[in-house]
Amino acid sequence: MATVNPIQVQKFLAGMHYPAKKDEIVKHAKSKGADYKVVQTLEQLPEESFQTPADVSKAIGQIE
Template sequence: MVSPIDIQKALSGMDYPASKDQIVQHAEQNGGDGEVLEALRKISDREYEGPSGVSSAVFD
Protein backbone atom coordinates (compact mmCIF):
# COMPACT_ATOMS: atom_id res chain seq x y z
CA MET A 1 0.00 0.00 0.00
CA VAL A 2 1.27 3.45 -0.92
CA SER A 3 1.91 5.93 1.91
CA PRO A 4 1.78 9.73 1.98
CA ILE A 5 5.57 9.69 2.44
CA ASP A 6 5.97 7.71 -0.81
CA ILE A 7 3.88 10.32 -2.63
CA GLN A 8 5.85 13.23 -1.17
CA LYS A 9 9.19 11.59 -2.08
CA ALA A 10 8.06 11.08 -5.67
CA LEU A 11 6.93 14.71 -5.87
CA SER A 12 9.96 16.34 -4.24
CA GLY A 13 11.15 19.29 -6.30
CA MET A 14 7.79 19.63 -8.07
CA ASP A 15 6.79 23.13 -9.13
CA TYR A 16 3.20 24.10 -8.31
CA PRO A 17 0.58 24.80 -9.44
CA ALA A 18 0.73 21.65 -11.54
CA SER A 19 -1.66 19.58 -13.61
CA LYS A 20 -2.31 15.90 -13.03
CA ASP A 21 -0.24 15.05 -16.13
CA GLN A 22 2.70 17.14 -14.92
CA ILE A 23 2.51 15.47 -11.50
CA VAL A 24 2.48 11.94 -12.95
CA GLN A 25 5.35 12.80 -15.32
CA HIS A 26 7.42 14.29 -12.49
CA ALA A 27 6.85 11.23 -10.31
CA GLU A 28 7.94 8.94 -13.18
CA GLN A 29 11.13 10.94 -13.72
CA ASN A 30 11.74 11.09 -9.98
CA GLY A 31 11.73 7.31 -9.58
CA GLY A 32 8.23 6.83 -8.20
CA ASP A 33 7.38 3.14 -8.02
CA GLY A 34 4.45 1.47 -9.72
CA GLU A 35 2.08 1.84 -6.77
CA VAL A 36 2.82 5.56 -6.47
CA LEU A 37 2.31 6.12 -10.20
CA GLU A 38 -0.92 4.11 -10.18
CA ALA A 39 -2.25 6.16 -7.26
CA LEU A 40 -1.34 9.43 -8.97
CA ARG A 41 -2.98 8.36 -12.22
CA LYS A 42 -6.29 8.00 -10.32
CA ILE A 43 -6.43 11.57 -8.99
CA SER A 44 -8.81 14.11 -10.55
CA ASP A 45 -7.60 15.78 -13.73
CA ARG A 46 -7.20 19.35 -12.45
CA GLU A 47 -4.60 21.82 -11.24
CA TYR A 48 -3.06 21.18 -7.83
CA GLU A 49 -1.73 24.03 -5.72
CA GLY A 50 0.73 21.98 -3.69
CA PRO A 51 1.72 18.58 -2.35
CA SER A 52 -0.92 18.55 0.38
CA GLY A 53 -3.63 18.86 -2.29
CA VAL A 54 -2.18 15.92 -4.18
CA SER A 55 -2.04 13.82 -1.00
CA SER A 56 -5.64 14.74 -0.21
CA ALA A 57 -6.68 13.60 -3.69
CA VAL A 58 -4.80 10.30 -3.36
CA PHE A 59 -5.99 9.43 0.14
CA ASP A 60 -9.52 10.86 -0.01
Protein backbone atom coordinates in the same frame (compact mmCIF):
# COMPACT_ATOMS: atom_id res chain seq x y z
CA MET B 1 -7.47 -0.95 -5.17
CA ALA B 2 -5.25 -0.03 -2.26
CA THR B 3 -3.43 3.23 -2.57
CA VAL B 4 -0.03 4.21 -1.29
CA ASN B 5 0.62 6.38 1.73
CA PRO B 6 0.51 10.05 0.64
CA ILE B 7 3.70 10.71 2.59
CA GLN B 8 5.50 8.04 0.54
CA VAL B 9 4.37 9.76 -2.63
CA GLN B 10 5.77 13.13 -1.55
CA LYS B 11 9.37 11.91 -1.84
CA PHE B 12 8.77 11.44 -5.58
CA LEU B 13 7.28 14.93 -5.86
CA ALA B 14 10.30 16.73 -4.38
CA GLY B 15 11.16 19.72 -6.56
CA MET B 16 7.73 19.78 -8.21
CA HIS B 17 6.61 23.25 -9.19
CA TYR B 18 3.03 24.12 -8.26
CA PRO B 19 0.40 24.70 -9.41
CA ALA B 20 0.62 21.47 -11.39
CA LYS B 21 -1.82 19.35 -13.34
CA LYS B 22 -2.22 15.62 -12.83
CA ASP B 23 -0.24 14.74 -15.96
CA GLU B 24 2.67 16.92 -14.84
CA ILE B 25 2.65 15.29 -11.40
CA VAL B 26 2.67 11.78 -12.87
CA LYS B 27 5.50 12.67 -15.26
CA HIS B 28 7.57 14.23 -12.45
CA ALA B 29 7.09 11.23 -10.17
CA LYS B 30 8.18 8.87 -12.96
CA SER B 31 11.30 10.97 -13.54
CA LYS B 32 12.13 10.61 -9.83
CA GLY B 33 11.89 6.82 -9.98
CA ALA B 34 8.39 6.26 -8.62
CA ASP B 35 7.38 2.63 -8.62
CA TYR B 36 4.37 1.16 -10.38
CA LYS B 37 2.07 1.42 -7.36
CA VAL B 38 2.84 5.11 -6.85
CA VAL B 39 2.34 5.89 -10.54
CA GLN B 40 -0.94 3.96 -10.61
CA THR B 41 -2.15 5.92 -7.59
CA LEU B 42 -1.21 9.27 -9.11
CA GLU B 43 -2.98 8.33 -12.34
CA GLN B 44 -6.20 8.04 -10.32
CA LEU B 45 -6.04 11.69 -9.25
CA PRO B 46 -8.82 13.91 -10.57
CA GLU B 47 -8.12 15.99 -13.67
CA GLU B 48 -7.46 19.29 -11.95
CA SER B 49 -4.71 21.68 -11.03
CA PHE B 50 -3.10 21.07 -7.64
CA GLN B 51 -1.85 24.15 -5.81
CA THR B 52 0.37 22.50 -3.19
CA PRO B 53 1.83 19.11 -2.20
CA ALA B 54 -0.82 19.00 0.53
CA ASP B 55 -3.54 19.16 -2.16
CA VAL B 56 -2.01 16.10 -3.82
CA SER B 57 -1.87 14.24 -0.50
CA LYS B 58 -5.48 15.13 0.26
CA ALA B 59 -6.62 13.88 -3.15
CA ILE B 60 -4.70 10.62 -2.69
CA GLY B 61 -6.46 10.15 0.64
CA GLN B 62 -9.83 10.42 -1.15
CA ILE B 63 -9.07 7.71 -3.72
CA GLU B 64 -11.05 4.55 -3.03
